[in-house]
Amino acid sequence: MSDLSTANTTASPVLDVEAIRRDFPILSQEINGKPLVYLDNGASAQKPEMVLDAMDRYYREMHSNVHRGAHTLGDRATTAFEGARETVRSFLNAQSTREIIWTRGTTEAINVVANGLAPRLKEGDEILVSHMEHHANIVPWQMVAERTGAKVIPIQVTPEGELDLESFTSLLNERTRILAITHVSNVLGTINPVRSVIEQAKKLGVLTLVDGAQAVPHFRPDVQELGCDFYAFSSHKLFGPTGIGVLYGRAELLEEMPPYQGGGEMIERVSFERTTWNILPYKFEAGTPPIAEAVGLAAAIDYVEGLGRPAMEAAESALLQRANELVETVPGMEIIGTARQKVPVMSFKIAGLHASDIGTLLDQQGIAIRTGNHCAMPLMDFYGVTGTARASFAVYNTLEEVEKLFQGLQKIQRLLT
Numbered sequence: 001m002s003d004l005s006t007a008n009t010t011a012s013p014v015l016d017v018e019a020i021r022r023d024f025p026i027l028s029q030e031i032n033g034k035p036l037v038y039l040d041n042g043a044s045a046q047k048p049e050m051v052l053d054a055m056d057r058y059y060r061e062m063h064s065n066v067h068r069g070a071h072t073l074g075d076r077a078t079t080a081f082e083g084a085r086e087t088v089r090s091f092l093n094a095q096s097t098r099e100i101i102w103t104r105g106t107t108e109a110i111n112v113v114a115n116g117l118a119p120r121l122k123e124g125d126e127i128l129v130s131h132m133e134h135h136a137n138i139v140p141w142q143m144v145a146e147r148t149g150a151k152v153i154p155i156q157v158t159p160e161g162e163l164d165l166e167s168f169t170s171l172l173n174e175r176t177r178i179l180a181i182t183h184v185s186n187v188l189g190t191i192n193p194v195r196s197v198i199e200q201a202k203k204l205g206v207l208t209l210v211d212g213a214q215a216v217p218h219f220r221p222d223v224q225e226l227g228c229d230f231y232a233f234s235s236h237k238l239f240g241p242t243g244i245g246v247l248y249g250r251a252e253l254l255e256e257m258p259p260y261q262g263g264g265e266m267i268e269r270v271s272f273e274r275t276t277w278n279i280l281p282y283k284f285e286a287g288t289p290p291i292a293e294a295v296g297l298a299a300a301i302d303y304v305e306g307l308g309r310p311a312m313e314a315a316e317s318a319l320l321q322r323a324n325e326l327v328e329t330v331p332g333m334e335i336i337g338t339a340r341q342k343v344p345v346m347s348f349k350i351a352g353l354h355a356s357d358i359g360t361l362l363d364q365q366g367i368a369i370r371t372g373n374h375c376a377m378p379l380m381d382f383y384g385v386t387g388t389a390r391a392s393f394a395v396y397n398t399l400e401e402v403e404k405l406f407q408g409l410q411k412i413q414r415l416l417t
């Protein structure tokens with residue numbers, strides 16, 4: 001890893017973004033004859049050498065199946081794999097590695113919980129989600145509601161894109177069983193006050209799940225401080241590989257929940273008369289797990305934590321601030337999501353332009369953004385749009401790239417209007 005922070009004359013360290021960029025080989029290429037400007041980090045972030053090297057080394061030097069114990073490679077793979085679990089435990093400040101379950105991603109993690117809590121639900125019970133959820137934190141609850149007779153109820157969002165706390169308080173009642181809420185909105189960038197809503201919900205004995213998919217790339221959650229029962233995130237948005245994610249769950253709840261899938265690894269003993277489950281966390285990890293991916297995710301966490309979060313947050317908020325300053329240079333541009341607490345995500349529309357045209361024409365200039373409904377159709381309905389354009393920034397983006405985005409938008413506007 002490069003030397004990433006340099007001493008500043010002020011108190012907080014600043015990041016050497018050029019050095020960081022050199023850690024991400026994919027960024028140095030040209031797209032459509034222009035230097036790549038990658039602003040689709042909310043969908044998936046790029047991977048540093050440290051992650052690529054860790055996975056490469058794993059496959060070259062230690063790959064075998066885990067927890068089999070019969071030979072040296074099996075031991076090496078198991079040590080690396082369980083070491084990765086400890087890295088995640090420490091990252092989330094969970095009490096025990098028993099509470100860290102590998103999943104395929106946030107989506108699967110939420111499905112594990114929805115399925116696992118189904119036996120607790122009955123007709124008339126209520127599951128609160130917010131209007132700004134990703135489909136991954138709506139649909140699994142709708143599926144479980146269908147099975148159990150429970151209802152999924154949306155907490156309103158304000159026009160600025162903040163969680164409407166009055167709506168939350170008025171919806172919370174003795175029928176509420178589960179509160180499933182996103183830490184950060186993938187469309188709006190809003191950072192929700194999850195700690196205080198969890199505190200309120202817990203007073204009524206409500207179980208709480210936080211969707212951390214968009215939070216972990218920007219700050220480190222502390223599950224004990226948040227007081228949540230479950231926390232879910234995906235590796236690929238946190239500079240790690242695809243195919244793996246994490247479910248944190250409080251041990252006593254995980255103990256009680258039925259397994260999600262059946263097969264190897266999740267069993268203790270199988271017979272045709274009676275099969276019993278393995279201990280935590282393996283009870284929720286049927287089949288051969290994503291071993292190299294776990295190693296890669298641990299490397300990604302080490303990388304991000306090595307950057308120093310305060311410096312990283314300062315660099316990211318400078319990107320968002322610059323983007324906000326430049327909005328007025330594009331007539332008719334409107335930002336969707338102006339919450340007071342935001343990560344560097346900017347959803348927007350431009351009068352007279354279709355979001356998908358903006359995406360295509362920016363791509364011709366080497367600039368990658370995301371367009372569409374962002375798997376958040378209820379939120380699109382709330383804002384009365386079918387989709388938005390979204391630029392989502394990461395720590396390796398530069399102020400110059402933010403400026404290129406706006407120059408690109410001005411060019412499109414000249415061309416199409």
Ligand SMILES: Cc1ncc(COP(=O)(O)O)c(C=O)c1O
Nearest residue numbers: 105106107134136186213214234
């Ligand atoms: C807020 C949020 N939740 C859940 C997900 C689903 O993540 P994954 O597709 O990695 O399971 C995403 C992905 O965009 C997201 O932004």
